[in-house]
Amino acid sequence: MIDVHNDEKLLKVLLKDDPDITIEDALDNEMVINMGPQHPATHGVLRLVLRLDGETVVNTVPELGYLHRGYEKMAEAMSFNEFIPHTDRLDYTSTMSNNVAYALAVEKLLGIEAPKRAQYIRMIIAEISRIMGHLVAIGTFAMDVGAVTMVLWTFREREKIQNIYDRVAGARFTTSYTRIGGLASDFDDVAVKMTKEFLDEFDHTMDDFEKLLNTNKIFIGRLEGIGVLTKEDAIAFGVTGPNLRASGVQYDIRRANPYLYYSDMDFDVPVFTEGDCLARYFVRVDEVRESIKILRQLLDKIPQGEIIANLPKKVLPHKAEIYSRMEELIHDFMIVNFGVNPPVGDTYFSVENPKGELGFYFVSNGSGHPWKLKIRSPSFCNLQALPKMCNGQMISDVIAIIGSIDPVMGEADK
Amino acid sequence: MEYKELLLNKLNEFKEGVVLEFTDFRDDASITLAPENLIPVCTFLKNDPDLEFLICKDVTAIDWAARKNRFTAVYHIYSFKLSSFLRIKVNLSGNDPSVDSVTSVWKGADWYERETYDMYGIIFKGHPDLRRMYMPEAFEYYPLRKEFPVMGIPGSIPLPSKD
Numbered sequence: 001m002i003d004v005h006n007d008e009k010l011l012k013v014l015l016k017d018d019p020d021i022t023i024e025d026a027l028d029n030e031m032v033i034n035m036g037p038q039h040p041a042t043h044g045v046l047r048l049v050l051r052l053d054g055e056t057v058v059n060t061v062p063e064l065g066y067l068h069r070g071y072e073k074m075a076e077a078m079s080f081n082e083f084i085p086h087t088d089r090l091d092y093t094s095t096m097s098n099n100v101a102y103a104l105a106v107e108k109l110l111g112i113e114a115p116k117r118a119q120y121i122r123m124i125i126a127e128i129s130r131i132m133g134h135l136v137a138i139g140t141f142a143m144d145v146g147a148v149t150m151v152l153w154t155f156r157e158r159e160k161i162q163n164i165y166d167r168v169a170g171a172r173f174t175t176s177y178t179r180i181g182g183l184a185s186d187f188d189d190v191a192v193k194m195t196k197e198f199l200d201e202f203d204h205t206m207d208d209f210e211k212l213l214n215t216n217k218i219f220i221g222r223l224e225g226i227g228v229l230t231k232e233d234a235i236a237f238g239v240t241g242p243n244l245r246a247s248g249v250q251y252d253i254r255r256a257n258p259y260l261y262y263s264d265m266d267f268d269v270p271v272f273t274e275g276d277c278l279a280r281y282f283v284r285v286d287e288v289r290e291s292i293k294i295l296r297q298l299l300d301k302i303p304q305g306e307i308i309a310n311l312p313k314k315v316l317p318h319k320a321e322i323y324s325r326m327e328e329l330i331h332d333f334m335i336v337n338f339g340v341n342p343p344v345g346d347t348y349f350s351v352e353n354p355k356g357e358l359g360f361y362f363v364s365n366g367s368g369h370p371w372k373l374k375i376r377s378p379s380f381c382n383l384q385a386l387p388k389m390c391n392g393q394m395i396s397d398v399i400a401i402i403g404s405i406d407p408v409m410g411e412a413d414k
Numbered sequence: 415m416e417y418k419e420l421l422l423n424k425l426n427e428f429k430e431g432v433v434l435e436f437t438d439f440r441d442d443a444s445i446t447l448a449p450e451n452l453i454p455v456c457t458f459l460k461n462d463p464d465l466e467f468l469i470c471k472d473v474t475a476i477d478w479a480a481r482k483n484r485f486t487a488v489y490h491i492y493s494f495k496l497s498s499f500l501r502i503k504v505n506l507s508g509n510d511p512s513v514d515s516v517t518s519v520w521k522g523a524d525w526y527e528r529e530t531y532d533m534y535g536i537i538f539k540g541h542p543d544l545r546r547m548y549m550p551e552a553f554e555y556y557p558l559r560k561e562f563p564v565m566g567i568p569g570s571i572p573l574p575s576k577d
Contacts, residue, residue: 009545010545065549070557111440346442384524
């Protein structure tokens with residue numbers, strides 16, 4: 001029988017600055033406290049072991065794995081299409097962008113491309129879910145530091161976005177909307193109208209959000225200069241997404257290595273140089289504004305055409321055709337039972353998700369299952385910089401710092 | 415593509431024949447190195463003023479199950495300067511594989527190497543804190559190895575006792 005609750009090695013890391021000290025010595029004037037995994041401010045099941053001197057954090061050791069479901073192992077036993085619903089469960093605050101990232105990654109491996117209409121719709125849903133993800137980030141972050149009103153306001157807006165999801169994907173939360181080579185269903189005129197109406201209202205709502213927070217003395221005072229991550233550290237730790245841009249690095253994959261049709265879009269990449277909690281909040285707010293800008297450009301010029309590629313060996317046919325035509329029935333049977341069989345090789349593809357860079361690394365041996373799938377999840381990589389930000393701060397700031405990194409444990413633990 | 419030529423020329427200048435294999439399947443540049451060349455080449459790639467691969471995006475491994483060199487360690491690194499990434503592969507032999515840790519070059523590889531150790535049992539020599547990332551410290555298996563069943567091994571993680 002193994003002792004799974006043994007923290008011996010972890011405590012050793014916690015005390016590593018002074019190798020002679022034992023935990024009993026340390027406790028004379030210091031305190032070791034366990035924050036999480038059941039803690040409302042850890043955004044799920046993140047566990048931090050903190051070593052405190054008075055109220056100052058001396059050392060932080062994050063402990064992950066409480067939500068580890070082994071998706072990388074499961075993917076090896078699944079066909080490429082079967083894994084799409086599981087991508088919803090990675091970053092569950094912005095499900096659609098994970099769907100898009102996965103579909104694009106498999107398409108790169110297969111060497112196929114979805115029709116232009118499907119690509120445009122993918123950009124629309126990716127940007128809507130960026131707004132959705134940032135709404136949770138801003139709302140819960142503000143709630144963590146005491147402004148509880150925000151979370152109610154942002155979740156009210158999220159409800160409206162979920163109505164759009166409901167219209168296009170048939171589900172409000174776990175969408176599984178993309179397919180390899182296209183989309184499950186069309187983004188119809190009603191959905192376009194709903195999105196336009198939402199954006200018109202949302203512009204004013206964003207003004208309200210900013211009025212509530214940006215002039216709030218407590219909110220600003222609580223975050224300014226807290227949890228500073230310098231540009232050099234951010235790059236060294238491999239931080240991506242809004243957290244990297246808040247530290248003064250202008251790196252956005254939509255700009256650096258454009259995918260879909262982002263190179264045709266007119267948008268800015270907001271960058272702040274302070275690197276503190278407040279800058280990370282400002283970056284997210286500005287990104288929401290940029291997403292609105294992109295959405296307005298997109299909604300007016302969705303091209304007409306198919307939403308799924310016509311490649312019978314690689315792409316699932318439409319359900320209505322399966323029930324009425326022999327050829328389609330055969331292709332559906334072959335794809336579902338034997339998979340899409342990409343060529344032997346390995347590819348890495350990454351997109352800019354609300355949390356940062358989400359990448360999929362596939363190794364294919366020519367069969368219907370991936371030989372290996374590695375998910376490069378942004379929350380995991382961003383959390384790595386947490387000890388650097390927390391050490392030397394007050395214990396109450398740890399809450400603000402976690403909120404500002406905005407980890408989603410579904411993604412960090414895979 | 416232009417940067418691939420630049421990269422290969424630079425690496426050949428650095429040390430003749432250091433790149434054992436170069437592939438660009440689907441336009442992904444990928445080089446294979448011998449294990450002993452890993453750290454010198456990584457240091458070179460990071461510090462060369464024309465390349466500047468400053469970010470280590472990901473470290474993982476592949477279990478080939480039946481091959482002689484059973485494991486391959488895979489690194490993805492990124493250069494802001496070239497706006498492109500590079501994949502480095504190192505083939506490892508044996509059932510208890512080990513390779514030098516790249517944490518001395520890229521600090522951010524710390525957690526990725528811990529995750530790879532946790533999932534494949536690859537020892538990263540010189541890693542400052544090689545603990546398991548997701549699984550409990552006392553767990554005996556390496557879940558992403560091909561012999562580990564997808565359904566798990568019953569009883570390998572005991573539930574906490576009620577008393």
